[in-house]
Each structure stands twice: as C-alpha cells, then as structure tokens.
Amino acid sequence: MVFLSVAVVILTALVLIDLVLTGAVIRQLRDTEKQLVEMNTPPDTGMAPGELMPEFVSPDSDLSRTDLAGKRTLVAFFSTGCRHCPAQAERLAERADEIAGRGITVVSVLGVSEGDTEELSPLLRKAGRLITENGSGEVAGAFRAFSTPTLLVFGEDGVLVANGHSLDEVLGGR
Structure with missing residues (x-):
C-alpha cells in the first residue's frame, strides 16, 4: 500500500510539472504568434478614406x-x-x-x-x-x-x- 501511495504522489507531481510546462509553451506560442502577426502586417497606408488629395508637384514639374x-x-x-x-x-x-x-x-x-x-x-x-x-x-x-x-x-x-x-x-x- 505504501508503494501505491508513493507512486500516486510521484505521478501527481509529474502531472503538475507537465501542466506548468505546457502552460509555459502555450504562452510562448502566443507571444511568437503575436510577433509574427506584427511582422507580416503591412504598415498603415498613411491617408485615410475621406481625406483630400494633397498638393504635390512631380520632380520634373510636369504633374500636380x-x-x-x-x-x-x-x-x-x-x-x-x-x-x-x-x-x-x-x-x-x-x-x-x-x-x-x-x-x-x-x-x-x-x-x-x-x-x-x-x-x-x-x-x-x-x-x-x-x-x-x-x-x-x-x-x-x-x-x-x-x-x-x-x-x-x-x-x-x-x-x-x-x-x-x-x-x-x-x-x-x-
């Protein structure tokens, strides 16, 4: 009976360690996913719909x-x-x-x-x-x-x- 109790305590400790490690891996995966999304999301285009075309002149002064x-x-x-x-x-x-x-x-x-x-x-x-x-x-x-x-x-x-x-x-x- 003592042997069975020791086995249950060891098994419980291993399961708790596994849960902690799994949580750490999941947290790391979420952080990595967030970084990948930020890297692959193009920056804002600058102008927003509804804005007027800005004043400009081409370098050769042929278009404005x-x-x-x-x-x-x-x-x-x-x-x-x-x-x-x-x-x-x-x-x-x-x-x-x-x-x-x-x-x-x-x-x-x-x-x-x-x-x-x-x-x-x-x-x-x-x-x-x-x-x-x-x-x-x-x-x-x-x-x-x-x-x-x-x-x-x-x-x-x-x-x-x-x-x-x-x-x-x-x-x-x-």
Missing part, C-alpha cells in the same frame, strides 16, 4: 494635383527595394486596359534607392504616368506613403475613396 482635378485617379507607390512591389506592378500592367476602361487615371510613383535598377519602370509605364523619385521623395511624403506598395484611389472630387497595399484590395479582383 491640378492636372488630376475632376478625374478618378489611382496613385500607386512602389520602390525598387520592395519585395512585394514587382508582383503589384505586374498586376497593374496586366489590368491597365481594364482600369482605363473604368475611367481611372493611373499615376505610379517609383522610389529608386541609390544603386538599384529601375526594373519596375517598364511595367509601370504600361499602366499610365510614371514619376520617379530618389528614395522616399516629396510626392510620397505629400501622400504619407511611407510603405510600399501603397495604392490610393481618389474620386473625381479629389477625395480618397480606397487605400491599401494591393490592386485587388483597392479596385477589387477581376
């Missing part, structure tokens, strides 16, 4: 807010060092005819870092107007587009109607 007045406009921000930008630039080029057919003017802003090549330029030119800036330039700053890709759709009245990090997110899938 005034030139886009009265037009539905998609302003898309890309950068040469962005890993998600090539896929979105390709999607934009593929859908260029459809977007134009919907009466939307496309303006792409490409931030080029020193030493990077402009591989995205040909794709972005297929979709519409292309503005090239060094790094995160004045146009990106005016639109508060501090992460790429960032896509902003403005109505004819110059008010932001949709924002996001993918073309399908702001215009819907095809």
Whole structure:
C-alpha cells in the first residue's frame, strides 16, 4: 500500500510539472504568434478614406494635383527595394486596359534607392504616368506613403475613396 501511495504522489507531481510546462509553451506560442502577426502586417497606408488629395508637384514639374482635378485617379507607390512591389506592378500592367476602361487615371510613383535598377519602370509605364523619385521623395511624403506598395484611389472630387497595399484590395479582383 505504501508503494501505491508513493507512486500516486510521484505521478501527481509529474502531472503538475507537465501542466506548468505546457502552460509555459502555450504562452510562448502566443507571444511568437503575436510577433509574427506584427511582422507580416503591412504598415498603415498613411491617408485615410475621406481625406483630400494633397498638393504635390512631380520632380520634373510636369504633374500636380491640378492636372488630376475632376478625374478618378489611382496613385500607386512602389520602390525598387520592395519585395512585394514587382508582383503589384505586374498586376497593374496586366489590368491597365481594364482600369482605363473604368475611367481611372493611373499615376505610379517609383522610389529608386541609390544603386538599384529601375526594373519596375517598364511595367509601370504600361499602366499610365510614371514619376520617379530618389528614395522616399516629396510626392510620397505629400501622400504619407511611407510603405510600399501603397495604392490610393481618389474620386473625381479629389477625395480618397480606397487605400491599401494591393490592386485587388483597392479596385477589387477581376
């Protein structure tokens, strides 16, 4: 009987240790999951729906807010060092005819870092107007587009109607 009592006490101690360790593992998994979500969640696009298109002038002074007045406009921000930008630039080029057919003017802003090549330029030119800036330039700053890709759709009245990090997110899938 003493042997059975000792076995029950040892077994109880082992079960309690197992519960404590399991709780610690679950807590660690939750912390890790929270960190992964934070790492994979893109930063806010900057501008919120309902805001007016900011005043801006392209570096070559060929395009400004005034030139886009009265037009539905998609302003898309890309950068040469962005890993998600090539896929979105390709999607934009593929859908260029459809977007134009919907009466939307496309303006792409490409931030080029020193030493990077402009591989995205040909794709972005297929979709519409292309503005090239060094790094995160004045146009990106005016639109508060501090992460790429960032896509902003403005109505004819110059008010932001949709924002996001993918073309399908702001215009819907095809």
